[in-house]
Amino acid sequence: MAYSMHQWSTLSQNYPASSIRKMAKRAREIGNPIMLTMGEPNFETPDxxxxxxxxxxxxxxxxxxxxxxxxxxxxxxxxxxxxxxxxxxxxxxxxxxxxxxxxxxxxxxxxxxxxxxxxxxxxxxxxxxxxxxxxxxxxxxxxxxxxxxxxxxxxxxxxxxxxxxxxxxxxxxxxxxxxxxxxxxxxxxxxxxxxxxxxxxxxxxxxxxxxxxxxxxxxxxxxxxxxxxxxxxxxxxxxxxxxxxxxxxxxxxxxxxxxxxxxxxxxxxxxxxxxxxxxxxxxSDQTIVREYLQAYDERRHIVVDGLNAIPGFTCLKTEGAFYAFPNIQAFNKSSEAFAMELLEHTHVAITPGSAFGSMGEGYLRISFAQSTEDLKEAISRIGEYVARAYPELH
CATH class of the missing domain: 3.40.640.10 (Type I PLP-dependent aspartate aminotransferase-like (Major domain))
Structure with missing residues (x-):
């Protein structure tokens, strides 16, 4: 017998769902996207x-x-x-x-x-x-x-x-x-x-x-x-x-x-x-921590520098963690609409800034914890798409 909603707690009915995981779920429905939504290192735990x-x-x-x-x-x-x-x-x-x-x-x-x-x-x-x-x-x-x-x-x-x-x-x-x-x-x-x-x-x-x-x-x-x-x-x-x-x-x-x-x-x-x-x-001697940081730094430049080279994107230089938070207000789209547009046309999954609160509207969060190859390909796809779809920004 199925539960009716009056049997569920107020908390269960109002608990805020993760928009990060919601975007990741949508992305998986389209096939084999480049996933830049989750804040998870792509490294294996050291031996x-x-x-x-x-x-x-x-x-x-x-x-x-x-x-x-x-x-x-x-x-x-x-x-x-x-x-x-x-x-x-x-x-x-x-x-x-x-x-x-x-x-x-x-x-x-x-x-x-x-x-x-x-x-x-x-x-x-x-x-x-x-x-x-x-x-x-x-x-x-x-x-x-x-x-x-x-x-x-x-x-x-x-x-x-x-x-x-x-x-x-x-x-x-x-x-x-x-x-x-x-x-x-x-x-x-x-x-x-x-x-x-x-x-x-x-x-x-x-x-x-x-x-x-x-x-x-x-x-x-x-x-x-x-x-x-x-x-x-x-x-x-x-x-x-x-x-x-x-x-x-x-x-x-x-x-x-x-x-x-x-x-x-x-x-x-x-x-x-x-x-x-x-x-x-x-x-430990923390060698592995320094190696990871060097890799993240390389990835940071791929993403932040790459985004700033795409018309319509402006992105502050990330100081810590492995996220870029670019401003996309030039596209005159909500962050969710623009993230979905990029997902549909480039198969790159990015989290809309609105997932992190109202002040995140007009931004995207891009995790650069993934491989350099995936990040380069993602930036290339986004750049090519923007050039085609938004020629007025060039």
Whole structure:
């Protein structure tokens, strides 16, 4: 017997579907497109990471572990942040999570009540919205502008604050915008948050994908930030471990303890052998990370330079992550309509900017995590199509 809709929860009827996956599904229906929609490295997980997991399995590290994570994992992450920030972090400051995604949800469950407001940049990573809805809170947009190099501004954050504001999510390097925040940006944002007693959740999953010799700045490099705020991170992008679902939360010991209690009712624990693999990644010499970055940098130039050579496209130079976010307003089409047009005529699948919020209208997000061959072919197809279909722009 089929369920009727009155039997489904309000959440299930209103949960925002991923427009990224919706576009990917449409693309697969047309045959064999070049897929530039998903933020997933095309690299295989390095063998030394796989071997660490295999060793863990062979040593029968396949049972339930502590909700908060394995001690070797907590220690490795704590050591990373101690070295990165110059401040002392202990294993009790670390919670293992099923990728950064679960870590974000655990933070929300820990600090939000029904009716609280969460400030989210617009454009934004769309999965934040469903998580906010799941805990009964409300998302409030903070507009981010191309004129500011796609960097969220402390003044715009402060303008969006109300007496219901409880949490601010920031993301650097940024998906979908490809921008990064520097130390001064973080200091200004932290000052606003502390002034209004708002918790910051800093999503730093692209921390190792930064170009032109720049270095990642973590929220926790700012003195005092770790007392009231959170950093969420993952192994997915840096080490090509998307399917492993290995991530973590860094925060105050008391908050980590609370999250471990929530974990008991969600998924018990990240598999010990998965955490062994993550420790091997952290404790390696990071050669593979540098090799991946070099490859992404080459791909960045193929896409950004290639788009800027096509009439009608203007694209800021990506500073971090592996996304280009070109302006397509010259085509006088909605981002969804233009993305579908390109899909139909070039068989290149691109995510419309509107999938990331209203401020994404007039833009596209292009993932350059795919092979150089695919990226060159995609840019060539788009350029040839625009030359034919929009001769007035030449």
């Amino acid at each position: 030394f990471i796989k071997q660490a997991a295999i060793q863990g399995i062979n040593e029968n590290r396949t049972y339930y572990g502590p909700n908060v994570g394995e001690h070797n994992f907590q220690t490795a992450v704590a050591d990373k942040y101690t070295k990165m920030t110059g401040f002392q972090f202990e294993p009790d400051n670390i919670m293992a999570s099923f990728g950064a995604t679960e870590g974000i949800l655990l933070v929300m469950m820990s600090v939000l009540n029904e009716g609280d407001e969460v400030l989210v940049s617009n454009p934004h990573y769309p999965n934040y919205l469903g998580q906010i809805m799941s805990v009964g809170a409300q998302a409030v947009d903070v507009p981010v502008y191309e004129k500011n190099q796609f960097k969220i501004q402390a003044a715009d954050i402060e303008a969006a604050i109300t007496d219901k504001t409880k949490l601010l999510i920031i993301n650097s390097p940024n998906n979908p915008l490809g921008s990064i925040l520097d130390r001064e940006d973080y200091e200004a944002i932290l000052a606003v948050a502390d002034k209004h007693k708002i918790t910051i959740l800093s999503d730093e999953v692209y921390e190792n994908i930064i170009y032109d010799g720049k270095e990642h700045v973590s929220l926790f490099q700012i003195p005092g930030a770790s007392e009231n705020h959170f950093v969420v991170n993952s192994f997915s992008k840096t080490y090509a471990m998307t399917g492993w679902r290995a991530g973590y939360v860094v925060g105050h010991k008391q908050a980590i303890h609370v999250m471990a209690e929530f974990r008991e009712g969600i998924g018990f624990a990240v598999a010990p052998f998965t955490q062994d693999a993550a420790v091997a990644a952290l404790e």
